[in-house]
Amino acid sequence: MESFKTQDCAEVEKFKDKITGIRDVLSRDHMKVVFFGRTSNGKSTVINSMLQDKILPSGLGHTTNCFLQVEGSDSSEAYLLTEDSNEPKNVESVLQLANALNSESLGESTLVRVFWPKDRCSLLRDDVVLVDRSEKQNQRREQWERLQFTQQQLQLLTEEAKQRIGQLVEQVEQQVAGALSEEIRRLELLVGEFERPFHPDPLVLGVYKRELHAYVERGLGCNLRARLSNTLQMSVESAQKEMIGRMSSLIPSEQQPQMLNVLPRHNFEVLYRLNCESLCCDFQEDLSFHFSFGLVNMIKFFTQYRKADPAVGGSYLNSMVRAIGWKVIAVAVGTYGALYLFERLTWTNRAKERCFKRQYVQHATRKLRLIVDLTSANCSHQVQQELSSTFARLGHVVDEVVNEMDSDIKKLDKEMAKMEEATTNARTLRNKAGYLMSELETFSQQYLQYDQ
Numbered sequence: 237m238e239s240f241k242t243q244d245c246a247e248v249e250k251f252k253d254k255i256t257g258i259r260d261v262l263s264r265d266h267m268k269v270v271f272f273g274r275t276s277n278g279k280s281t282v283i284n285s286m287l288q289d290k291i292l293p294s295g296l297g298h299t300t301n302c303f304l305q306v307e308g309s310d311s312s313e314a315y316l317l318t319e320d321s322n323e324p325k326n327v328e329s330v331l332q333l334a335n336a337l338n339s340e341s342l343g344e345s346t347l348v349r350v351f352w353p354k355d356r357c358s359l360l361r362d363d364v365v366l367v368d369r370s371e372k373q374n375q376r377r378e379q380w381e382r383l384q385f386t387q388q389q390l391q392l393l394t395e396e397a398k399q400r401i402g403q404l405v406e407q408v409e410q411q412v413a414g415a416l417s418e419e420i421r422r423l424e425l426l427v428g429e430f431e432r433p434f435h436p437d438p439l440v441l442g443v444y445k446r447e448l449h450a451y452v453e454r455g456l457g458c459n460l461r462a463r464l465s466n467t468l469q470m471s472v473e474s475a476q477k478e479m480i481g482r483m484s485s486l487i488p489s490e491q492q493p494q495m496l497n498v499l500p501r502h503n504f505e506v507l508y509r510l511n512c513e514s515l516c517c518d519f520q521e522d523l524s525f526h527f528s529f530g531l532v533n534m535i536k537f538f539t540q541y542r543k544a545d546p547a548v549g550g551s552y553l554n555s556m557v558r559a560i561g562w563k564v565i566a567v568a569v570g571t572y573g574a575l576y577l578f579e580r581l582t583w584t585n586r587a588k589e590r591c592f593k594r595q596y597v598q599h600a601t602r603k604l605r606l607i608v609d610l611t612s613a614n615c616s617h618q619v620q621q622e623l624s625s626t627f628a629r630l631g632h633v634v635d636e637v638v639n640e641m642d643s644d645i646k647k648l649d650k651e652m653a654k655m656e657e658a659t660t661n662a663r664t665l666r667n668k669a670g671y672l673m674s675e676l677e678t679f680s681q682q683y684l685q686y687d688q
Contacts, residue, residue: 280304287357309351317349324351379648383641386486390634393482394627401623404475405616408468412506413612415463419456420604424597426455434589441521449513452600457508465505472504472619476626483630487637498629504622506615512600515607519599521592 283306309315315324419426430451432444476499484492 287352289356304348304350306350306352308354308357310354311351312353312355314350314352314356316351319347379641379645383638383645386634386638386641389486390631390638393479393486394631396482397479397623397627400475400478401620401627404471404623405620408471408506408619409612409616411464411467412460412508412615413608415460416456416604416608416611419459420601420608423452423456423601423604426452426459427593427597427600430593434585434592436585436588445519446513448596449516453510453512456510456512456604460508461505468506468619469504472622475623479623479627479630483634486634491633491637494633495630498626498633500626504619506618508611509614510604510607510611512604515603516596516600519596521595 283304287306315326317324427448430448432447433440434444435441480495480498484495487495
């Protein structure tokens with residue numbers, strides 16, 4: 237009994253599956269028959285023949301530009317509906333709506349539904365839907381032309397972008413070089429504003445130097461950013477927006493928002509790498525006391541005359557002593573000693589700091605002038621990298637679109653190959669059917685004829 241119940245359950249399940257399949261078939265609204273083929277192969281003509289009326293655009297100078305779906309209607313009058321409106325329209329207007337040569341033609345992906353009375357076409361009574369599709373060959377040609385145009389425009393834009401980036405890089409290099417040279421000339425003011433405890437002790441002086449290096453580097457960087465940041469940022473952003481505008485024209489409108497994601501989320505800023513500590517590491521200060529009217533300077537002054545003409549120099553000194561007198565000379569020597577004593581007493585840490593800063597400015601000025609070209613080239617290279625990376629990301633987006641277009645063309649080629657194969661098979665079957673019909677006709681005439 238248990239095995240018998242199991243068999244019955246299996247049979248019932250099979251019947252249930254069959255009923256479900258039948259129900260699915262019956263629940264379908266239509267059985268759709270789609271006509272594929274090349275341009276002017278007679279797809280619309282076949283449908284018109286099946287409808288027994290010239291409804292779809294066909295014949296010389298007419299071709300279908302959109303999807304035309306013909307389905308049966310219980311109404312006695314034929315009408316059509318478009319995707320943008322639910323208002324029934326006269327069937328005769330389908331010639332204007334679907335004709336590819338008409339200026340009012342719809343888009344290639346637009347579906348026009350033609351409702352044809354079932355009593356005027358027996359085929360539509362079985363819920364058959366006829367779909368006339370636009371030609372694949374035209375779509376393939378349009379995609380190919382669009383692909384070629386996009387690739388050519390991309391090459392032109394690449395050359396223009398290179399020229400634009402080169403001009404901007406040269407402009408930035410000149411601006412940075414001019415601004416840095418101006419800041420170097422004002423270096424004495426910047427160093428004069430540096431305030432730190434100064435002492436000639438080597439340990440304290442080493443810390444003072446490091447802090448002065450960092451202060452000068454930071455001050456020059458801040459001054460350069462204040463002079464150039466806004467100008468450079470506006471130039472870079474303007475070039476980036478110009479690139480986006482030109483590249484966006486190469487891709488469909490629905491993919492253009494992707495271009496905005498290419499821009500960096502932070503504002504572009506040039507980094508000025510001066511590295512004053514390593515640049516001025518060989519600076520050696522001289523904080524020993526040097527009298528302004530020292531014997532070395534005086535000897536140099538007088539030896540110039542002796543080298544020129546010793547006789548003239550000796551006679552000049554003798555005549556000067558006789559003319560001035562020893563008293564005046566004694567007063568001059570006293571004044572000389574007083575000046576020495578004054579300068580020696582005023583040689584404090586403050587005076588040493590001024591001397592140190594003066595020597596540092598002279599040394600740093602010579603060193604910084606050596607790196608003006610290097611720094612300006614470094615800044616222009618940063619601008620070039622920013623713009624080049626932006627253009628590369630934009631080009632990647634366009635390349636993705638080009639790859640999609642190439643993929644679509646390959647898909648169309650495959651579909652066209654399948655259609656060509658189907659057309660060849662249909663032609664073969666038609667020839668076979670014609671041959672069978674002729675054989676049946678011959679057989680009927682020979683063996684099935686009877687006398688009237």
